[in-house]
Amino acid sequence: MASRKFEPTNPTVKWVEDRLPILGLIYSSVGGGYDTPRNLNYWWNFGSLAGFMLVVQIVTGIVLVMHYVPDINLAFDSVQHIRRDVNYGWLMQSIHANGASMFFIVVYIHILRGFYFGSYKSPREILWFLGIIIYLLMMATGFMGYVLPWGQMSFWGATVITNFFSAFDFIPFIGDGLVEWLWGGFAVDQPTLNRFFSLHYLLPFVLVGVVILHIWALHIPGSTNPLGIDANGPYDKVPFHPYYTAKDAFGLGVFVIFFAAFVFYIPDFLGHPDNYIKADRLKTPAHIVPEWYYLPFYAILRAIPDKLLGIVAMFASILILFAMPWLDGSRIRSMRFRPLSQIFFWIFVINGLFLGYLGSISPDDILWFGFEAIVYAQISTLYYFAYFLVVMPVVSRMETTLPVPTSIAASVLEANKKG
Amino acid sequence: MTTHDDVVEERRNFLYLATGAAGAVAVGGAAWPLIDQMNPSKDVLALSSIEVDLTKIPEGTSAVFLWRKNPVFVRHRTEAEIARARADDNAPDLVDPEADEDRVQRPEWLVMSGVCTHFGCIPLDQQGDFGGWFCPCHGSHYDISGRIRRGPAPANLPVMEYTFLNDTTIKIG
Numbered sequence: 001m002a003s004r005k006f007e008p009t010n011p012t013v014k015w016v017e018d019r020l021p022i023l024g025l026i027y028s029s030v031g032g033g034y035d036t037p038r039n040l041n042y043w044w045n046f047g048s049l050a051g052f053m054l055v056v057q058i059v060t061g062i063v064l065v066m067h068y069v070p071d072i073n074l075a076f077d078s079v080q081h082i083r084r085d086v087n088y089g090w091l092m093q094s095i096h097a098n099g100a101s102m103f104f105i106v107v108y109i110h111i112l113r114g115f116y117f118g119s120y121k122s123p124r125e126i127l128w129f130l131g132i133i134i135y136l137l138m139m140a141t142g143f144m145g146y147v148l149p150w151g152q153m154s155f156w157g158a159t160v161i162t163n164f165f166s167a168f169d170f171i172p173f174i175g176d177g178l179v180e181w182l183w184g185g186f187a188v189d190q191p192t193l194n195r196f197f198s199l200h201y202l203l204p205f206v207l208v209g210v211v212i213l214h215i216w217a218l219h220i221p222g223s224t225n226p227l228g229i230d231a232n233g234p235y236d237k238v239p240f241h242p243y244y245t246a247k248d249a250f251g252l253g254v255f256v257i258f259f260a261a262f263v264f265y266i267p268d269f270l271g272h273p274d275n276y277i278k279a280d281r282l283k284t285p286a287h288i289v290p291e292w293y294y295l296p297f298y299a300i301l302r303a304i305p306d307k308l309l310g311i312v313a314m315f316a317s318i319l320i321l322f323a324m325p326w327l328d329g330s331r332i333r334s335m336r337f338r339p340l341s342q343i344f345f346w347i348f349v350i351n352g353l354f355l356g357y358l359g360s361i362s363p364d365d366i367l368w369f370g371f372e373a374i375v376y377a378q379i380s381t382l383y384y385f386a387y388f389l390v391v392m393p394v395v396s397r398m399e400t401t402l403p404v405p406t407s408i409a410a411s412v413l414e415a416n417k418k419g
Numbered sequence: 420m421t422t423h424d425d426v427v428e429e430r431r432n433f434l435y436l437a438t439g440a441a442g443a444v445a446v447g448g449a450a451w452p453l454i455d456q457m458n459p460s461k462d463v464l465a466l467s468s469i470e471v472d473l474t475k476i477p478e479g480t481s482a483v484f485l486w487r488k489n490p491v492f493v494r495h496r497t498e499a500e501i502a503r504a505r506a507d508d509n510a511p512d513l514v515d516p517e518a519d520e521d522r523v524q525r526p527e528w529l530v531m532s533g534v535c536t537h538f539g540c541i542p543l544d545q546q547g548d549f550g551g552w553f554c555p556c557h558g559s560h561y562d563i564s565g566r567i568r569r570g571p572a573p574a575n576l577p578v579m580e581y582t583f584l585n586d587t588t589i590k591i592g
Contacts, residue, residue, distance in 0.1 A: 156540065156556075159538070159539045159540070160538040160539060160540065160556060161538075162539075163537070163538040163539035166538075166539075177458070180458065180459055181457050182457070183459075184457055184458065184459055184460065185459050185463045185487075185488060186459065186463070186487040186488055186489055187487070187488040187489050189463075191457075191459075191460070191463070195457065281485070281488060281489075281490075282483060282485070282490055283541070284540040284541045284554075284555065286555050288555075288556050302557060302571075305570075306571070306573075307537060307571055307572070307573045308573075310571065362558075363557070363558060364558055
């Protein structure tokens, strides 16, 4: 894709470039040397926003580790010490805790952008896989980070989630000891906190590595675009810099306002009050809920009354994303030209939000028409899987699609004529 | 006919295989300490037993003790509770059928793990539909013998090893 080569005129820059072509690499990755479709809309901002959030989390995280103590007797107090005593600790802690939520918000939008515009379809399958791996690593990192403050939700969330692996106790040799191996004891305890701290520090840097692979894979075919047709020729493309660096910067400004509203005005809105109680291994909170970004999967887990099958369904609900490039058989990428797929997509989004709501309440709460929440969770879980296993394979192959423009340039010119 | 070249190739293949096998053993050997260091350490394993004074638990009440960092329920059962537990020995809703008799050494003392067999929360005493324990996390109901009757938990609350040192003291572990 990169059509222009990096040709520095400054002799010092040229001297460096001849020995280590790193500026050329940046130029062709996110600079003027990367040609991008000219019609990218604001849904394409969320990739760079996710990259921004990863940097924010790493920077604030490194700062927090300068004050945090990974000891079961001191961890809770050290977080309070950060919030009350450390200079700007309140700010760093609030940015980091809310930053996790912001990271998930932008990544969820980024993933759904991929759903809608067919970003997972050929030739971008490996790009898509790397994205799923990033998402899984984020979930693991977020979970372990939430354990570190050692509040009631930290402790009991860790207990419930590590106990997921006790469902695999039928596996010979390793099954029985698996959970104790994760804990380093007979319950969540000091060894558990220590290893979670170690891995919570490590995994973000693994994420950086996978993100680099993700961007590398992106640059082979180049970005998709809202029309889903390949960009051909110079009329279809503009250089990434300055066009999309400027557009991304504007989006970043808007996003940071949203982020700041949480950090400064409602820092605990997305948290749980029970996490202001120090962990007590003799008292399970009446109602355990995970962080909001795991709720849909938690609802799927609870929808199934069998322990092992519940776990399997929960893991399957994410791993199924790997099959999307083949489940979707449409020759057209963008749902803009697939009206029926569009409807099912929006139902899928609403269904996902509904699952999130169901994950946040107690499964035996009575909802509409006198049915327990678990019944709705079962219906929602059914749609979740049916979307991938029935709707996607069938609709993508049967539906009558709308006419697709011949080129990006032609479509843009057409729109300008009307305007 | 075996030529000189065939012999050389065969020997080379053998060397590839032997090197690969030795390498695999070396990697496995180096990986094991890295994996095993996560298992419970010696001092954790050494937290072996506790003694419980039964005189402090009146009839019809339960007490919770910490053993190996996990709660243990000790319930002093009434005659009515014992009768109820025994009457349910053949109840059709037992997920993990077990006779009450096999779960106790002396019927008035029920000593068992206080960790829900679903995902490890602590069930609440004297709640739920069977007058035993109820786990608030995902709604598992246990009866007065600690047997799972309804909800997602797959097994009864496990009975651990304990011995009566005398009529008023037990040793757990």
